[in-house]
Amino acid sequence: MNEQKVILCQGLDESLTQVISQCPHDKLFILTDEHTNRLCMPLLKAIPTLQKAEEIRIGAEDVHKNLETLTQVWQTLSKQGATRHSLLINLGGGMVTDLGGFAAATFKRGITYINIPTTLLAMVDASVGGKTGINFNGLKNEIGAFAPASHVLIETEFLRTLDNRNFFSGYAEMLKHGLISTPRHLDELLAFDTERPDYAYLKQLVGQSVQIKENIVKQDPKEQGIRKALNLGHTVGHAFESLALAENRPVLHGYAVAWGLICELYLSHIQAGFPKERLRQVNQFVREHYGCFNFDCQSYERLYELMKHDKKNTAGIINFTLLKEVGNISLNQTADKTMIFEMFDFYRECMGA
Numbered sequence: 001m002n003e004q005k006v007i008l009c010q011g012l013d014e015s016l017t018q019v020i021s022q023c024p025h026d027k028l029f030i031l032t033d034e035h036t037n038r039l040c041m042p043l044l045k046a047i048p049t050l051q052k053a054e055e056i057r058i059g060a061e062d063v064h065k066n067l068e069t070l071t072q073v074w075q076t077l078s079k080q081g082a083t084r085h086s087l088l089i090n091l092g093g094g095m096v097t098d099l100g101g102f103a104a105a106t107f108k109r110g111i112t113y114i115n116i117p118t119t120l121l122a123m124v125d126a127s128v129g130g131k132t133g134i135n136f137n138g139l140k141n142e143i144g145a146f147a148p149a150s151h152v153l154i155e156t157e158f159l160r161t162l163d164n165r166n167f168f169s170g171y172a173e174m175l176k177h178g179l180i181s182t183p184r185h186l187d188e189l190l191a192f193d194t195e196r197p198d199y200a201y202l203k204q205l206v207g208q209s210v211q212i213k214e215n216i217v218k219q220d221p222k223e224q225g226i227r228k229a230l231n232l233g234h235t236v237g238h239a240f241e242s243l244a245l246a247e248n249r250p251v252l253h254g255y256a257v258a259w260g261l262i263c264e265l266y267l268s269h270i271q272a273g274f275p276k277e278r279l280r281q282v283n284q285f286v287r288e289h290y291g292c293f294n295f296d297c298q299s300y301e302r303l304y305e306l307m308k309h310d311k312k313n314t315a316g317i318i319n320f321t322l323l324k325e326v327g328n329i330s331l332n333q334t335a336d337k338t339m340i341f342e343m344f345d346f347y348r349e350c351m352g353a
């Protein structure tokens, strides 16, 4: 798999102009959704090299991450004369970078693309690492490909206007990166003043977070081993996300991951000796900033079934990434049903659910 270059921008216009000059192309396309078209596109359109770029605009949010929208992107590329030598810039959150990346990976067997993530979640996770795709048949990211962007340009200035909920949604993935890396980085994240963010310091933290992900992806781009570390919090998190969606009370991905981290750190404590004090610290941070996902014991069976159907499992055995301590990762762990139900009891008790 090609390596991608991740650039923490000092100025988006300069970095982008430079990157575009390194990507020979005949035509240039910019993909946005209705939000980033309004809020972020004017910044790009002011850059001289981009003034002739063709625009493709799609609907915002996960409901549009589907085959119809993908077809719309393919059709526009085709109608506007895109060739195998055209270049696509994806400007948006994870939905735009995932779908745009997949459109680029498949159009004429693959054209070059650049990601410019505009949300914290997309900066530290979705836009980096080459996972692209769409939802299909009611399943998230069911169709897709590993196809890295040639460049990912991270402009943290976009974070100044990000709403609180989307900020914390991305921050959950940063906490996960803290947990799988070093006690020092985790402590920095737990101590960060999220009420009055110091944006220059946040930029440094985002840079560190992206580097943690990049290092892992470089070692294992197709998730056969160490990349599974990035699934910490996600086995339970995805089940919470699906239950919430089925009960018509959807939650943001990062919130589900934060709640999933509480559960999986408890499991780590019981099964791998993860320190109790660390578990307490993370619980407190999540309780304070993410509130609680409420469910009663009647939902345990449903959550368990959802976890059994996760695409990360083999032969129906629920796969967890657990921690012995911060940065000490145990891949391919499992837990039986009794243990999983005990984990839900713990979560509800400590979160006051």
Ligand code: GLY
Binding pocket: 125, 126, 128, 129, 131, 223, 227, 230, 231
């Ligand atoms: N979001 C986890 C990964 O990219 O592997």
